[in-house]
Amino acid sequence: xxxxGLTPERPKLAVFxxxxxxxxxxxxxxxxxxxxxxxxxVEVVCFREIxxxxxxxxxxxxxDGAISRQDEVARLAEVRRRAKTLVxxxxxxxxxxxxxxxxxxxxxxxxxEVYGYLAQETMPTQxxxxxxxxxxxxxxxxxxxxEVERVVQHLIWGVPFRFPAYPVCVECKQRFTTxxxxxxxxxxxxxxxxxxxxxxxxxxLGCWGCRGPAAEPNYEEFFELARARDFxxxxxxxxLEFFGAFEVRP
Amino acid sequence: xxxxxxxxxxxxPRVEGHGNIRIRIEGGKLREAxxxxxxxxxxxxxxxxxxxxxxxAHLAARICGICSIGHALASLRATEGAFGVTVPETARKLxxxxxxxxxxxxxxxxxxxxxxxxxxxTDSVLPLVETKPQLFDVARRLRGVANRxxxxxxxxxxxxxxxxxxGVARAPNAEQLRAxxxxxxxxxxxxxxxxxxxxxxxxxxFERETEFVxxxxxxxxxxxxxxxxSSDGVEKAERDYRxxxxxxxxxxxxxxxxxxxxxxxxxxxxxxFNNNHRLLHDRARxxxxxxxxxxxxxxxxxxxxxxxxxxxxxxxxxxxxxDGLATEGMGELSTPVEPRAGVxxxxxxxxxxxxYHEYEYDEDGYVVRADCVIPTTQNNANIQxxxxxxxxxxxxxxxxDRELELLAAMLVRAYDPCISCSVH
Numbered sequence: 001x002x003x004x005g006l007t008p009e010r011p012k013l014a015v016f017x018x019x020x021x022x023x024x025x026x027x028x029x030x031x032x033x034x035x036x037x038x039x040x041x042v043e044v045v046c047f048r049e050i051x052x053x054x055x056x057x058x059x060x061x062x063x064d065g066a067i068s069r070q071d072e073v074a075r076l077a078e079v080r081r082r083a084k085t086l087v088x089x090x091x092x093x094x095x096x097x098x099x100x101x102x103x104x105x106x107x108x109x110x111x112x113e114v115y116g117y118l119a120q121e122t123m124p125t126q127x128x129x130x131x132x133x134x135x136x137x138x139x140x141x142x143x144x145x146x147e148v149e150r151v152v153q154h155l156i157w158g159v160p161f162r163f164p165a166y167p168v169c170v171e172c173k174q175r176f177t178t179x180x181x182x183x184x185x186x187x188x189x190x191x192x193x194x195x196x197x198x199x200x201x202x203x204x205l206g207c208w209g210c211r212g213p214a215a216e217p218n219y220e221e222f223f224e225l226a227r228a229r230d231f232x233x234x235x236x237x238x239x240l241e242f243f244g245a246f247e248v249r250p
Numbered sequence: 251x252x253x254x255x256x257x258x259x260x261x262x263p264r265v266e267g268h269g270n271i272r273i274r275i276e277g278g279k280l281r282e283a284x285x286x287x288x289x290x291x292x293x294x295x296x297x298x299x300x301x302x303x304x305x306x307a308h309l310a311a312r313i314c315g316i317c318s319i320g321h322a323l324a325s326l327r328a329t330e331g332a333f334g335v336t337v338p339e340t341a342r343k344l345x346x347x348x349x350x351x352x353x354x355x356x357x358x359x360x361x362x363x364x365x366x367x368x369x370x371x372t373d374s375v376l377p378l379v380e381t382k383p384q385l386f387d388v389a390r391r392l393r394g395v396a397n398r399x400x401x402x403x404x405x406x407x408x409x410x411x412x413x414x415x416x417g418v419a420r421a422p423n424a425e426q427l428r429a430x431x432x433x434x435x436x437x438x439x440x441x442x443x444x445x446x447x448x449x450x451x452x453x454x455x456f457e458r459e460t461e462f463v464x465x466x467x468x469x470x471x472x473x474x475x476x477x478x479x480s481s482d483g484v485e486k487a488e489r490d491y492r493x494x495x496x497x498x499x500x501x502x503x504x505x506x507x508x509x510x511x512x513x514x515x516x517x518x519x520x521x522x523f524n525n526n527h528r529l530l531h532d533r534a535r536x537x538x539x540x541x542x543x544x545x546x547x548x549x550x551x552x553x554x555x556x557x558x559x560x561x562x563x564x565x566x567x568x569x570x571x572x573d574g575l576a577t578e579g580m581g582e583l584s585t586p587v588e589p590r591a592g593v594x595x596x597x598x599x600x601x602x603x604x605x606y607h608e609y610e611y612d613e614d615g616y617v618v619r620a621d622c623v624i625p626t627t628q629n630n631a632n633i634q635x636x637x638x639x640x641x642x643x644x645x646x647x648x649x650x651d652r653e654l655e656l657l658a659a660m661l662v663r664a665y666d667p668c669i670s671c672s673v674h
Contacts, residue, residue, distance in 0.1 A: 017267075018290065021315035021318070021671075022267065023315020026408075027408075036379055047374070049266060050264060050363045051263060053373035068290050099292055101309075105296050110293045111293075113295065114291070141312065141409060200406075202405065203406065204420040205405070205419060235302065242309075
C-alpha cells in the first residue's frame with residue numbers, strides 16, 4: 001500500500017492471549033468493510049486464535065487479557081523481550097478488566113466454591129502494565145476496531161497516538177443521543193475517556209467506564225450529580241469497580 | 251502392527267482459548283490420548299456474588315468474546331425466572347433476532363476462519379485474501395451481515411448493550427430493520443456458495459455412538475428456554491439442568507467435565523440438529539439433505555455441516571421475524587422488574603450448544619449464588635472419548651505423526667470449543 005507516494009513499513013504483528021474472553025483480538029478480524037486494507041497494513045505472523053502459523057520474529061505484540069497465573073508472567077516476559085512495541089489491547093489488558101473483581105474475594109474460598117477439592121492455581125489479577133512495561137494501551141470492552149485501525153496507522157508512520165482528553169458525554173452530544181441520566185440510568189460518561197463513539201448510551205445503557213478515566217475527571221461533581229438522582233453509593237461503587245479502571249469510590 | 255506415533259500439540263491453534271492434545275502410540279498400541287484444557291480460571295461464579303441484578307447480565311456477557319449475547323440472554327432469563335417476570339412478545343422476538351445474529355457471527359467465524367484452512371491446506375484464512383479473493387469476500391460479507399444484525403438489535407456486535415432485565419432497552423428503527431432484511435436476503439446467495447463449498451470439501455469419516463443433549467423444540471427450532479432432551483431419551487425441565495449435566499472437576503483440567511446416560515455426551519449444532527431436525531425451516535432441511543446430513547448423525551466432524559444448515563435456518567428465520575415485526579408493529583419493549591428473593595434458571599442454545607445460568611437472589615435483587623454450565627464444559631469429556639477412539643482406529647492404518655496431529659486437531663476444532671468460556 002502506498003500513501004502520498006510513500007510505501008510504509010509493514011510491521012510484523014503478533015497477537016497473544018492471557019486471562020480474558022479473547023473478544024478484543026477477534027475484533028481485529030471484524031469491521032469487514034476495511035478488513036482487507038487493515039490486513040494490508042501489517043504482516044500477521046502470529047495469531048493463535050485464527051492461524052496455526054507462528055513466528056517468534058515480530059515487531060508489534062498485541063496483548064489480549066490480564067495476568068492471573070504464574071505461567072502467564074513468564075510467557076508475557078518472553079513476548080516483552082521479543083517485541084519492539086507492546087500494546088495492551090482492551091480493558092482486561094489495560095486495567096485487569098472484570099477479572100479483577102475476583103480480587104475482592106478470598107481466592108482459596110473461591111477455589112473451593114468453584115472446583116471443590118481440586119483447587120486450581122491462581123493469583124490476584126493484574127493489568128499487563130503491572131507486570132511488564134507497556135508502550136501503548138488501547139482500552140475498551142471490547143476495543144473499537146476503528147480506533148485500533150487508527151492506532152496501527154500511527155504506529156506505522158511513527159506518529160504518537162493521542163486518545164481523546166474529553167469524556168464520553170461529548171460523543172453522545174455528537175450523536176444526538178438523549179442523555180441516559182434523563183432516562184433514569186446511571187452513567188459514567190461524564191468521567192470516562194471518549195473515543196468509543198458512545199455505543200452504550202445510544203443503546204439505552206449508561207456508560208460502564210470500560211475505557212477508564214478521561215483527562216482531569218471531576219469526580220466530586222460526578223458523585224454530586226449521581227447522588228442528586230438517588231443512585232446509592234453501592235450502585236456507584238459497583239459501576240466504578242466493574243472494569244478495574246477507576247480507583248476512586250463515592 | 252509396529253506403528254509408533256506421537257502428537258504433542260501445546261496450545262492448539264485455531265480454537266478459542268488454550269488446550270493441549272497429547273497422543274502416544276507405541277507398537278500399534280494406544281498408550282495415551284488426552285485432551286487437556288489449561289486455560290486460566292476466572293471464577294465468574296464467585297465474581298457474580300453480591301452484584302445487583304442490573305449488573306449480572308453485563309458481567310455474564312464477559313465470560314465469552316464470541317457468544318456474549320447468548321450469555322447475556324441466559325443470565326437475563328435466570329434473573330427474570332427468579333423474579334417471576336415474563337418479557338413482552340416484541341422483546342422476545344428482538345432477543346431471538348439478536349440470538350440469530352450471534353449464531354451467524356459465530357458459525358461463520360468457525361467455518362471460515364477456524365475450519366476452512368484445514369480443508370484447503372493453509373495455516374489460516376489470511377492467504378485467501380491473495381489466493382482466493384472471491385471466497386474471502388464471501389466470508390467477509392457474511393460476517394459483516396451477522397455483525398451488523400447484532401449491532402442493529404443488541405447495540406453492539408459483542409458485549410450487547412440493549413438487552414436488559416424485563417425486555418430490551420430499545421428497538422431497531424424501521425430503516426435499520428429494512429437494511430438488516432436486505433442484508434440477510436442478499437446473504438442467501440453467499441450462503442448458497444458456502445453450501446456448495448462445504449459440499450465439495452471432504453471431511454474425515456469417523457463415527458462414535460454419542461448421546462446428544464439440547465433444548466426440546468415444541469413448535470420452533472429451539473434457542474431460548476424450554477424443556478431439555480437427550481437422544482438417549484432423557485427429558486428434564488429447564489430448572490433441573492443439574493441432573494442433565496452432572497458437572498464434575500477432573501485432574502489436570504481447568505474445565506470441568508459432564509456426563510448423563512453414558513460416560514460423556516455432546517451439545518452443539520449437531521445435537522440440536524439431531525434432536526430437532528423436523529423443526530428447521532424447509533430451506534435449511536433441503537440444505538441438510540443436499541449435504542448428506544441426516545438425523546441421528548454420530549459423526550462429530552459433521553458438526554461443521556450442521557452449523558452450515560443452522561446458518562440457513564437462522565437467516566431465513568431472522569427474515570421472518572423482521573417481516574413479522576414490520577406487519578405487527580413494535581409492541582411493549584420492556585416490563586417492569588421488581589426484585590424478590592428466589593432462584594431462576596436460564597437455558598439458551600448458544601452457537602456451541604446449550605448454556606445454563608442459575609442465580610439465587612436476595613430480596614433486594616443482589617446475587618447470593620451463581621452457577622454457569624458452559625457448552626464446551628459439556629463437550630470436553632466427549633472430545634476426550636472421541637480422541638481415544640480416533641487415535642485407536644488411526645493406529646491401525648499406520649500413518650505419520652503429522653497426519654495424526656492434523657486429524658486430532660480437526661476433531662477438536664469440529665466441536666468449535668470455546669475454552670475461555672468453559673473455564674469461566
